[in-house]
Amino acid sequence: MKCVLFLLVSTCLAFVIVSSTPQTYESIFCFGNSLADTGNFLLEGAVAFPVIKNLPYGQTFFKHPTGRASDGRLIIDFIAEAFELPLLPPYLGITAKEDVRKGVNFAVSGATALDPKFFYAQNIGSLLWTNDSLSVQLSWFKKVKFTLCSTKHDCDNYFKKSLFVIGEIGGNDYNYPFAAGASIQQVRSLVPLVILAICNATSTLIEEGAVNLLVPGNIPRGCSPAFLATAASPNRSDYDPLTGCLKSYNAFSEYHDQQLKKSLQTLQWKYPHARIMFGDYYGASMRFYRAPSLFGFYGGAITACCGGGGPYNFNASKWCGLPGSTVCKSPSTFANWDGIHLTEAAYRSIASGLIYGPFTFPPLLSPLP
Ligand SMILES: *[C@@H]1O[C@H](CO)[C@@H](O)[C@H](O)[C@H]1NC(C)=O
Ligand SMILES: *[C@@H]1O[C@H](CO)[C@@H](O)[C@H](O)[C@H]1NC(C)=O
Ligand SMILES: *[C@@H]1O[C@H](CO)[C@@H](O)[C@H](O)[C@H]1NC(C)=O
Ligand SMILES: *[C@@H]1O[C@H](CO)[C@@H](O)[C@H](O)[C@H]1NC(C)=O
Numbered sequence: 277m278k279c280v281l282f283l284l285v286s287t288c289l290a291f292v293i294v295s296s297t298p299q300t301y302e303s304i305f306c307f308g309n310s311l312a313d314t315g316n317f318l319l320e321g322a323v324a325f326p327v328i329k330n331l332p333y334g335q336t337f338f339k340h341p342t343g344r345a346s347d348g349r350l351i352i353d354f355i356a357e358a359f360e361l362p363l364l365p366p367y368l369g370i371t372a373k374e375d376v377r378k379g380v381n382f383a384v385s386g387a388t389a390l391d392p393k394f395f396y397a398q399n400i401g402s403l404l405w406t407n408d409s410l411s412v413q414l415s416w417f418k419k420v421k422f423t424l425c426s427t428k429h430d431c432d433n434y435f436k437k438s439l440f441v442i443g444e445i446g447g448n449d450y451n452y453p454f455a456a457g458a459s460i461q462q463v464r465s466l467v468p469l470v471i472l473a474i475c476n477a478t479s480t481l482i483e484e485g486a487v488n489l490l491v492p493g494n495i496p497r498g499c500s501p502a503f504l505a506t507a508a509s510p511n512r513s514d515y516d517p518l519t520g521c522l523k524s525y526n527a528f529s530e531y532h533d534q535q536l537k538k539s540l541q542t543l544q545w546k547y548p549h550a551r552i553m554f555g556d557y558y559g560a561s562m563r564f565y566r567a568p569s570l571f572g573f574y575g576g577a578i579t580a581c582c583g584g585g586g587p588y589n590f591n592a593s594k595w596c597g598l599p600g601s602t603v604c605k606s607p608s609t610f611a612n613w614d615g616i617h618l619t620e621a622a623y624r625s626i627a628s629g630l631i632y633g634p635f636t637f638p639p640l641l642s643p644l645p
Pocket of ligand 4: 584585586591592593594600
């Protein structure tokens with residue numbers, strides 16, 4: 277009886293979800309960094325982060341390394357699956373006869389929103405994993421666009437059924453200076469520049485015909501084992517007692533998000549025909565940092581599954597995949613994969629918070645204005 281009732285209820289729920297889906301996308305175009313890269317950085321040679329060429333990267337879902345900085349699928353993969361689209365091919369791997377009508381992924385691990393010359397001018401250019409910043413990725417998109425449509429009318433018709441995911445991008449613009457020893461106060465001064473670059477790319481895409489745009493914010497870097505291990509503080513009041521995350525670095529991520537949301541709102545007024553959605557990666561992931569076991573993260577949310585030991589299983593000289601590192605038995609019980617990037621399980625949770633939950637404003641599935 278219970279079973280029948282459950283079946284009925286779940287059938288009804290499924291019906292409600294399907295019948296209330298007003299919006300489907302026929303293609304996805306994605307820009308960003310390692311949170312979204314499905315292979316471009318690997319195709320470039322992955323010189324700055326060679327561990328990504330080998331297992332355990334990719335072990336959970338693909339069973340081989342794909343260039344994704346995780347054990348399995350990323351948020352963008354779960355979004356593609358939710359709209360019944362193929363996983364996005366990386367731009368640098370596209371062959372002449374490949375069908376790109378369902379979308380392309382331009383994201384490159386290590387990419388920044390600002391152009392490399394900015395970082396070279398600060399004498400930290402040598403830290404960059406790639407020079408393929410957001411503007412390079414946009415130029416790649418323009419090349420692909422040529423093969424998809426010719427007249428403005430054709431292109432507008434084509435892209436109004438596409439979802440554009442711009443990010444996450446910007447996180448590395450802060451991570452490089454942090455890695456070089458900059459203080460939070462110093463890095464804060466970059467936020468307006470980074471936001472400008474993201475909004476500039478968003479407007480450029482709208483001018484090119486994009487109508488549906490998802491622009492994700494930062495993930496909580498104060499919960500990242502890399503930051504927890506390298507910016508450890510003897511003062512307990514620097515930590516959020518509930519999550520164990522570093523308060524100041526999380527406040528920094530929230531500051532970026534607030535500024536981004538404000539600027540996207542202004543952009544929305546400028547382009548009323550478009551639907552500019554903010555993707556709250558921070559909020560969606562704080563759910564599992566606050567209550568890890570509720571999400572199956574029995575290994576904890578702020579300890580890396582794969583790493584070289586220490587309190588958060590993070591040691592930069594024994595990075596995941598290098599000699600001296602170990603991999604946890606079941607990555608799905610960890611939110612963090614390698615100290616910086618998250619596990620497939622965590623990405624799945626964030627993606628479902630964005631697609632079905634309240635973490636996209638306006639919702640990803642709502643009708644056009
Ligand atoms: C980026 O460009 C600079 C200057 O052209 C070059 O020296 C550097 O090797 C490039 N970096 C990468 C990661 O390709
Ligand atoms: C905005 O984007 C365009 C096209 O990509 C680029 O030429 C321009 O320099 C960008 N401006 C800023 C402020 O980033
Ligand atoms: C710890 O940090 C708090 C808040 O920043 C500060 O008020 C307090 O003086 C610090 N304690 C120590 C022992 O440094
Ligand atoms: C990281 O690993 C190196 C090499 O084994 C070791 O010397 C160092 O003490 C470790 N660092 C931490 C913080 O555990």
